[in-house]
Amino acid sequence: MTMRDITLSELEQLHPRANASEETFQMDQDSFTSFYERTARPVWAYLWRRTGDRHLSDDLLQEAFYRFLRARVSHESETHRRNYLFRIAANLVHDNYRSLPALTELPEEGTRGYPIGESNMGQTSQQRTDLDRALTHLSSRQRDALWLAYAEGSSHQEIADTLGLKVGSVKLVLFRARRKLVKLMGGTRRKS
Amino acid sequence: MSRIECQREAEILDAVASGRWPDRAGDELSTHVSTCSICSELAMVATIYRDDYSAALEATHVPSAGLVWWKSELRARREAVRVAARPITAVQGIAGACVIGVLLALLRHVDIAAVSAFMLEQPLVLWLVLGVTIALTPIALYFVYSGE
Numbered sequence: 001m002t003m004r005d006i007t008l009s010e011l012e013q014l015h016p017r018a019n020a021s022e023e024t025f026q027m028d029q030d031s032f033t034s035f036y037e038r039t040a041r042p043v044w045a046y047l048w049r050r051t052g053d054r055h056l057s058d059d060l061l062q063e064a065f066y067r068f069l070r071a072r073v074s075h076e077s078e079t080h081r082r083n084y085l086f087r088i089a090a091n092l093v094h095d096n097y098r099s100l101p102a103l104t105e106l107p108e109e110g111t112r113g114y115p116i117g118e119s120n121m122g123q124t125s126q127q128r129t130d131l132d133r134a135l136t137h138l139s140s141r142q143r144d145a146l147w148l149a150y151a152e153g154s155s156h157q158e159i160a161d162t163l164g165l166k167v168g169s170v171k172l173v174l175f176r177a178r179r180k181l182v183k184l185m186g187g188t189r190r191k192s
Numbered sequence: 193m194s195r196i197e198c199q200r201e202a203e204i205l206d207a208v209a210s211g212r213w214p215d216r217a218g219d220e221l222s223t224h225v226s227t228c229s230i231c232s233e234l235a236m237v238a239t240i241y242r243d244d245y246s247a248a249l250e251a252t253h254v255p256s257a258g259l260v261w262w263k264s265e266l267r268a269r270r271e272a273v274r275v276a277a278r279p280i281t282a283v284q285g286i287a288g289a290c291v292i293g294v295l296l297a298l299l300r301h302v303d304i305a306a307v308s309a310f311m312l313e314q315p316l317v318l319w320l321v322l323g324v325t326i327a328l329t330p331i332a333l334y335f336v337y338s339g340e
Binding site: 024025029032033036037040041042044045048049058061062065066069070127128131146147149150151152153171172175178179181182185 | 196197205208209230233234236237238240241242243244245247248249251252254255257258260261263264265267268272
């Protein structure tokens with residue numbers, strides 16, 4: 001008894017047909033393009049600020065959108081869809097952090113992982129460095145909550161949906177995170 | 193139990209998001225923030241994050257939607273092929289085990305001494321078998337490993 005390999009024609013049959021992407025993914029290409037245009041930059045910014053690595057952020061962005069497309073989840077609204085995407089991104093960041101040694105110090109300027117860009121010049125660079133140093137003392141959940149609340153402008157309910165917490169817990173996490181952050185960088189910030 | 197939120201948080205966030213904080217937020221709100229520790233912390237943190245978010249967005253360079261879609265499609269295809277090939281691989285393993293079993297069963301009924309004697313009497317057959325083996329082995333190996 002002998003077994004044969006898959007033939008090329010059979011492989012072709014496994015390829016998606018014209019509308020197979022719609023069966024595989026939760027939305028068609030036009031809807032995806034529209035959604036991507038609205039969300040890719042904020043998600044990338046979140047990934048970059050959480051990982052500090054542009055290349056890793058690129059990879060995680062691709063992974064986040066792939067998982068989003070493959071997920072068989074019905075979304076009640078655009079906000080829900082967006083929160084779901086951020087939830088995937090947050091999980092990817094957490095998974096990535098678990099595989100890395102704990103970050104206690106910022107990378108040296110100019111080395112891999114150090115944020116780069118024109119906005120790093122001058123005072124903004126100093127503020128970012130202060131913020132980065134302070135954030136290393138906050139938990140991953142606190143950093144996520146702060147970013148979603150004050151960078152993304154998400155409501156407590158949206159943050160709760162994204163991070164899988166109760167609204168009351170979100171308020172407490174934010175309160176403690178703010179207090180800790182102000183304590184860590186309050187002096188330099190108030191002076192400026 | 194100490195307070196963890198203030199009723200005026202939304203006003204602070206709105207002022208920061210719209211860029212009115214701190215200069216154009218109004219005296220009344222500024223006075224409140226100066227006396228409320230929760231709101232002063234909120235204003236400071238929200239301002240830091242607003243600035244940081246703007247800087248991060250400026251530095252953002254994302255690939256096109258088409259590229260991300262194409263990569264996702266490609267990956268979905270590969271996964272579909274892998275999933276489809278999984279049962280075939282399992283069947284191949286079972287078939288291999290069957291072939292070995294059949295060969296072992298046949299060998300029990302073969303008189304090795306008689307075969308050896310035959311080979312020695314007919315060396316041409318021995319060379320023929322060796323030649324065919326040498327010729328077919330690379331082809332067989334190609335088909336075995338071509339999938340990888």
